[in-house]
Amino acid sequence: MLAAMVLFSENAIADPVLDKILKTQNITLAWVDNTKPISWQLNGQPTGMAIDLCLDVVENLKQRYKTDINVTWKKVPTAARFDVIAHHQADILCAVAANSGQRNKLVSFSIPWLYTKMNYLTKKSDNINHEEMLAGHTVGAISGGTSAIALAKMNKEFNYSISVKLVRDFNEGFNLLAENHISAFLTDDIIIRGKLVDIPDRENYQMSPEGFGETLSYGLVVSKDAYNMKDIIDEEIKTLFTSRQFDKLYSKWFMSPITPSGESVKQPMSDLLIDEENRLQSTDDNSSQF
Incomplete structure (x- = not known):
């Protein structure tokens, strides 16, 4: 002490x-x-x-x-x-x-x-395969999160008339989707992947084919x-x-x-994360020469 x-x-x-x-x-x-x-x-x-x-x-x-x-x-x-x-x-x-x-x-x-992007999770039966197909639907997003901001921006820019359902946490978002209260849940890609490993009927769900919005760094x-x-x-x-x-x-x-x-x-390492690791490794190697 x-x-x-x-x-x-x-x-x-x-x-x-x-x-x-x-x-x-x-x-x-x-x-x-x-x-x-x-x-x-x-x-x-x-x-x-x-x-x-x-x-x-x-x-x-x-x-x-x-x-x-x-x-x-x-x-x-x-x-x-x-x-x-x-x-x-x-x-x-x-x-x-x-x-x-x-x-x-x-x-x-x-x-x-970590680098990741947002993705939206939907039920395959709803056939929502592109972000413009979210127009007119209700989409869940974490209150105060980056996904809620992204949806508001998309509504403003493209006039999609998406109804945004704000949720307290990730579990609430997934549950609302499972119970058909929302058509999609927008959140970080890695969180969707983590949730899908726990869902028994995961074959009934699909992630958007491409990342949504800007790349996010954790x-x-x-x-x-x-x-x-x-x-x-x-x-x-x-x-x-x-x-x-x-x-x-x-x-x-x-x-x-x-x-x-x-x-x-x-989920393999992203190119951005690999580049970051290589950059830091190179910097460390160079500094050790002095």
């Missing part, structure tokens, strides 16, 4: 989040349930790609500051996940978190660890004043990339079985 206090004193910084973590030897990690393979609950504990990344950050902090750090998990509602971080109710968001200009005004994002999320924490998180993600440990993590959650029945989301 004394060593931790000394280190805390020597590394006094203008970062209230990191200061609090070191002083209390506790970190609160926020997560969202039911979003395979990013974060969900297994045997009463959070698990998933974002969870592993956050735990790697915690290990980094322990080694850097030579101190024990207890982890407190805080399950948060999907629609409130960014507010929880902005209001300092948790230290890092370990969940589905697509970076956007609007969200950047509220919180800070780490460097990307990051871990901290408050705007957590300057040093963001730097540490970025450093840890870079290290995972340059050491190729990220490849193992990615394969574990996106290419390997994640259900008791042995289902996988089968």
Whole structure:
């Protein structure tokens, strides 16, 4: 404890989040349930790609500051996940978190660890095969999310007269589609893939053939004043990339079985993510020559 206090004193910084973590030897990690393979609950504990990344950050902090750090998990509602971080109710968001200009005004994002696009999920029997076929239909979207903004923009630009049904979370969106209350559910591609591995009648559903809207980058999320924490998180993600440990993590959650029945989301690394890894690897190789 004394060593931790000394280190805390020597590394006094203008970062209230990191200061609090070191002083209390506790970190609160926020997560969202039911979003395979990013974060969900297994045997009463959070698990998933974002969870592993956050735990790697915690290990980094322990080694850097030579101190024990207890982890407190805080399950948060999907629609409130960014507010929880902005209001300092948790230290890092370990969940589905697509970076956007609007969200950047509220919180800070780490460097990307995933690139994805939005997709819409429909029932095959409805024969909705192109985005213009959504015109006149009711489409579900997470309240306050990027999909709701994209639908509003599409309505304005193309006058599709899409009725937008705002939902609290991903499960509600999928359930409304299953019960025919909406014709489509628009959300991130990887979340749809994660949900489909759990649906017994998945053959009755289809994803849109092409991604919808702009490419989204996922990051871990901290408050705007957590300057040093963001730097540490970025450093840890870079290290995972340059050491190729990220490849193992990615394969574990996106290419390997994640259900008791042995289902996988089968989502290879995107070209953007491969390019990012190669760029960081090249930068690391060049810096090591000096």
